[in-house]
Every structure is written in C-alpha cells, then in structure tokens.
Amino acid sequence: MxxxxxxxxxxxxxxAGGSTHENEARxxxxxxxxxxxxxxxxxxxxxxxxxxxxxxxxxxxxxxxxxxxxxxxxxxxxxxxxxxxxxxxxxxxxxxxxxxxxxxxxxLGGPGGLDPVQRAFVEEAGFQCGFCTPGHVMALRALLDEDPAPDEEQLRTAVDGNYCRCTGYVKILDSARRAVALQTGAAQAGAAEAGAADAGAGDVGSAPGQELR
Ligand code: FES
Ligand code: FES
CATH class of the missing domain: 3.10.20.30 (Beta-grasp domain)
Known part of the structure; x- marks a missing residue:
C-alpha cells in the first residue's frame, strides 16, 4: 500500500490546496x-x-x-x-x-468474524456510546497476544489507562474476562480441529483399499 x-x-x-509552487515547496x-x-x-x-x-x-x-x-x-x-x-x-x-x-x-475482525476481544464486548455489552471501545479492544488485544491466559490483575492493568465515561467499567472488565474465555476456547477448538484432522488423515491412510490424495 x-x-x-x-x-x-x-x-x-x-x-491542502495552493499553487503548484506551494505544493512543490510543501x-x-x-x-x-x-x-x-x-x-x-x-x-x-x-x-x-x-x-x-x-x-x-x-x-x-x-x-x-x-x-x-x-x-x-x-x-x-x-x-x-x-x-x-x-x-x-x-x-x-x-x-x-x-x-x-x-x-x-x-x-481486527473481518469477513470471517470478529476478533475474540471484539466479540466479547458485544456479548457482554461492554460499551454504550462506543467511543472508548477501540482503545479498550486494542489494549486487551496486545495483552492477549502476549499472554493468552492473563490473570485478573493483568486484565485490570491492561485497561487502567483507558477511560470510559459511560459504562462504569464493570461491563468492560466482564468483557475482558470473556475475551480470555473466547480466545482460550478458540485456541482449544483450533487444537481439537487440528487433532481431528490428523486423526482423520490417519483413518484414511489406514483404511483398507484407500489412498491418500
Ligand atoms: S487521545 Fe491519546 S491518550 Fe487520549
Ligand atoms: S462507552 Fe462511551 S466512553 Fe466508553
């Protein structure tokens, strides 16, 4: 890009307008x-x-x-x-x-769905006007990228520099905890899926008369 x-x-x-000379000088x-x-x-x-x-x-x-x-x-x-x-x-x-x-x-997010942190804020109603939400989401995303299973203190520390003038923070912390659960669940689901794929591949390979493609 x-x-x-x-x-x-x-x-x-x-x-941003101005003469060609001004634009060139700029x-x-x-x-x-x-x-x-x-x-x-x-x-x-x-x-x-x-x-x-x-x-x-x-x-x-x-x-x-x-x-x-x-x-x-x-x-x-x-x-x-x-x-x-x-x-x-x-x-x-x-x-x-x-x-x-x-x-x-x-x-974050995309055609495939929301990032787990975004989804957590939706599921826990962690916003009202939403102005502070991108900041909270990015602060938590950075934490979860570094530590997928942070404790309560880490969660609170991650967002203690983010102000919210609507929610009173209870719902934001609920969202943070939910984000951990969703991310952990997604990781476990991914591992299970990979395991199932491996097992499936093994099944196909061991099935009599079948060839792996
Ligand atoms: S706009 Fe950057 S910390 Fe407030
Ligand atoms: S939801 Fe409005 S400032 Fe946080």
Missing part, C-alpha cells in the same frame, strides 16, 4: 516514511516528522477507528499496537515509526 502524496497535518487543516519539506500498517507495507510522505501517529492514521490515511480524545496520553481512546505493545497513538511521533509494525482497530 502506498500513500505517496499524503502529507500529515495538511488534509485536516484545509490548506512536498520538498515532507519526510518519507515507511512502516508496516495492519499487515501491509506503507510508504508515504509526512509533512512533519513530529506529527502524531494519531493524525497520520485519522487524517492522512482515513483510519478513523482510532479515536481522538485528550491527545496528551491520558485517556487511551487512541490506543494502537506498535511492535506488539499497546501505546497511545497521540504520543507516537510519525518520524519514529520508520520500519515499525503498527496495528489499529481496523486490523
């Missing part, structure tokens, strides 16, 4: 940036290497699933995963992303 003409800090300020000042985003290699230009990743995602790349709240690292609404760690996108400078791996809420 290439976003070669985007410039951080211009698309949302309304000054382009000359821009900084090349290559990183991995949701499994795809990204190559783009950012106007300011100090621009926050949050702006690059939302304004330059149109990935608005990552929410903008306090923009000073307190609320967790903008949580993304960088190199496996949950971090606030509002505090990540674009220029420091070179070569790094970034995952946003858009990377």
């Amino acid at each position: 290439t976003a070669g003409t985007t410039t951080s800090g211009t698309a949302h300020t309304g000054d 382009k000359a000042m821009s900084v090349p940036l290559r990183f991995r985003l949701n499994g795809e290699d990204i190559e783009m230009q950012v106007k300011d290497a100090g621009a926050p990743l949050l702006d690059v995602l939302r304004h330059d790349l149109g990935l608005t699933g990552t929410k903008s709240g306090c923009e000073i690292g307190y609320c967790g609404a903008c949580t993304v995963i960088v190199d496996g760690e949950a971090v606030p996108a509002c505090l990540q400078m674009a220029g420091l992303l070179e070569g790094r791996d970034v995952r946003t809420i858009e990377d």
Whole structure:
C-alpha cells in the first residue's frame, strides 16, 4: 500500500490546496516514511516528522477507528499496537515509526468474524456510546497476544489507562474476562480441529483399499 502524496497535518487543516509552487515547496519539506500498517507495507510522505501517529492514521490515511480524545496520553481512546505493545497513538511521533509494525482497530475482525476481544464486548455489552471501545479492544488485544491466559490483575492493568465515561467499567472488565474465555476456547477448538484432522488423515491412510490424495 502506498500513500505517496499524503502529507500529515495538511488534509485536516484545509490548506491542502495552493499553487503548484506551494505544493512543490510543501512536498520538498515532507519526510518519507515507511512502516508496516495492519499487515501491509506503507510508504508515504509526512509533512512533519513530529506529527502524531494519531493524525497520520485519522487524517492522512482515513483510519478513523482510532479515536481522538485528550491527545496528551491520558485517556487511551487512541490506543494502537506498535511492535506488539499497546501505546497511545497521540504520543507516537510519525518520524519514529520508520520500519515499525503498527496495528489499529481496523486490523481486527473481518469477513470471517470478529476478533475474540471484539466479540466479547458485544456479548457482554461492554460499551454504550462506543467511543472508548477501540482503545479498550486494542489494549486487551496486545495483552492477549502476549499472554493468552492473563490473570485478573493483568486484565485490570491492561485497561487502567483507558477511560470510559459511560459504562462504569464493570461491563468492560466482564468483557475482558470473556475475551480470555473466547480466545482460550478458540485456541482449544483450533487444537481439537487440528487433532481431528490428523486423526482423520490417519483413518484414511489406514483404511483398507484407500489412498491418500
Ligand atoms: S487521545 Fe491519546 S491518550 Fe487520549
Ligand atoms: S462507552 Fe462511551 S466512553 Fe466508553
């Protein structure tokens, strides 16, 4: 994926127009940036290497699933995963992303179904307005990627930097526990399926008069 003409800090300020000369000057000042985003290699230009990743995602790349709240690292609404760690996108400078791996809420779920963490929030009604939900989901996704069976303290620690002004957190913690159960169940189901496939292959192989294909 290439976003070669985007410039951080211009698309949302309304000054993206201007003369050819101005555009050329702007382009000359821009900084090349290559990183991995949701499994795809990204190559783009950012106007300011100090621009926050949050702006690059939302304004330059149109990935608005990552929410903008306090923009000073307190609320967790903008949580993304960088190199496996949950971090606030509002505090990540674009220029420091070179070569790094970034995952946003858009990377979770898909045609095959929801990510177990997303499904847990649906099943436990872990949101009301939903503004804080992408941040909570990404914080928990990072934890479960690192430890598929975290304890209660780990769950609470994972989301203690994520504010919610609607739910009172009880349902969010219920969702977190449910996510662990769903992920563990999915892993067990996957192992059982693989085991059944192995057993099935063995059956076919041992069946008289049959050949493996
Ligand atoms: S918007 Fe980034 S922590 Fe609040
Ligand atoms: S559901 Fe509204 S802020 Fe959390």
